[in-house]
């Protein structure tokens with residue numbers, strides 16, 4: 001084996017420029033593939049992580065489905081989700097662990113002379129902490145009593161604290177939301193950005209303390225967490241039944257509300273991007289094939305040039321197999337060098353693209369590296385096959401006579 | 404078929420097909436050569452000497468007839484089996500040397516050993532001693548273009564020797580050399596014969612053929628006469 005490797009290195013050295021150009025073909029192809037794979041993998045990973053914050057078994061009841069692929073106007077005339085529907089869902093359920101209304105509005109807030117516009121005010125009940133997986137890491141979350149008695153208390157997101165209080169402790173202070181005073185009882189754990197949105201630019205208040213300004217026609221959402229993850233489907237069916245009853249939807253008619261879940265977003269994402277990714281990979285694949293044709297071309301020339309050498313080797317006892325191995329070692333070496341360099345370049349460039357364009361960290365999984373190397377090795381073998389076969393089948397005498 | 408003979412050839416035919424025309428290079432040739440014989444083959448140009456040598460050397464196969472080497476019927480072997488015989492039993496010396504131009508003398512001599520699984524270390528040792536036999540111990544690291552014609556042919560002879568083959572075949576080994584160098588090469592063959600090797604040599608020159616024990620005269624693809632050198 002070592003002998004064949006040495007021979008291959010020798011052969012590449014003899015025709016330096018030619019070897020470099022052939023290697024470059026594979027290098028470019030593998031670089032492209034690795035960049036594409038790294039970007040796809042990293043984006044997928046990012047999206048999945050972000051979506052997973054929604055909680056995979058949590059369902060959201062909305063007027064509109066999250067993903068609308070057909071006619072939007074069909075959904076427009078639906079009635080908004082109302083508080084009494086939340087109350088109905090809270091009353092007679094068996095599979096549901098927690099239910100919370102979820103009313104989201106953008107409002108102006110202020111503290112003393114500081115005024116901030118466009119802050120998300122989120123009205124929920126006490127259980128939303130568990131449903132949404134959020135908690136106060138300074139101060140506290142509100143109590144059931146505070147919700148029931150419509151206390152004007154609030155839990156602030158980190159960005160809001162920074163905008164209104166700078167470094168001062170906000171606990172116990174009174175801020176104004178839309179002109180109404182609310183007492184700060186807690187600060188939310190920092191969550192950072194998601195898809196470019198600042199998730200800390202929000203204020204959570206008891207939904208009962210929102211009625212003063214939140215009677216808007218837009219209605220609310222309802223968030224529900226099942227008793228156990230495997231109850232999600234049953235909970236969905238139960239909620240559907242309850243809502244249809246409350247809304248007096250006739251049997252056979254379509255639902256006039258939407259039950260949303262995280263996997264819908266993931267499915268949509270995959271559906272929307274899958275085709276594009278496939279196209280990108282096909283393009284990369286084509287460049288790899290072109291690289292392979294380059295190797296084959298060069299090897300055919302090289303085999304012809306070395307006809308006499310092959311004749312000499314055969315005359316002293318080289319079998320067909322050893323000639324095959326010699327030529328294949330050469331193509332494998334070419335494609336491996338191209339493949340390994342391409343992998344390195346691909347990972348680096350992929351990392352730069354992700355960092356600059358998306359501010360994401362690159363995911364370089366072993367499978368990507370294996371796929372990259374595997375493909376280049378495969379191309380090396382396949383493109384070497386025919387030249388190797390031609391070389392191996394040369395007749396010793398005719399090969400020796402070749403000038 | 405005598406089991407004593409190293410080579411037994413019976414009714415050997417070789418036909419080359421050149422498009423529509425057939426060239427009958429060997430026409431029912433019979434030949435026996437014993438172990439440790441030194442045989443010269445002579446004959447006019449185109450009489451089939453090289454064709455016969457290539458078949459004896461397992462570089463080519465006959466169109467018809469039989470060829471036993473060491474009691475093995477070689478005419479029925481496939482490509483890889485022939486490659487194996489070439490490696491183990493045959494040492495071939497060509498008129499045009501046929502050395503790898505980019506490899507050193509040592510590496511050229513190692514070549515047959517590469518194909519029988521000898522370790523790299525043993526290869527060097529065997530190749531070096533073969534080069535010593537042909538008097539080139541001090542030229543091991545030279546490439547063919549750094550050697551004279553005579554030296555190149557010695558490298559080729561060392562390569563033919565290195566696997567300790569049953570026969571050494573030489574097709575006009577002095578054809579590309581001046582007469583003085585030719586004499587030196589013939590001395591090497593004489594030594595090798597003295598050490599017990601079987602040698603078959605094709606030549607056009609009677610002086611050279613007289614080194615052998617028998618001269619086989621070939622004409623039109625068969626043996627015309629066999630001359631015993633006293």
Ligand SMILES: Nc1ncnc2c1ncn2[C@@H]1O[C@H](COP(=O)(O)OP(=O)(O)OP(=O)(O)O)[C@@H](O)[C@H]1O
Nearest residue numbers: 419420421426428447448449450451452453454455
């Ligand atoms: N590959 C080939 N294809 C067609 N004809 C061939 C081939 N090799 C040899 N011949 C023909 O076979 C005949 C014998 O050729 P061969 O080379 O054996 O002669 P030779 O005795 O070695 O001659 P020389 O003394 O010139 O070397 C010649 O007529 C030659 O033209």
Ligand SMILES: [Mg+2]
Nearest residue numbers: 452453454574
């Ligand atoms: Mg000849």
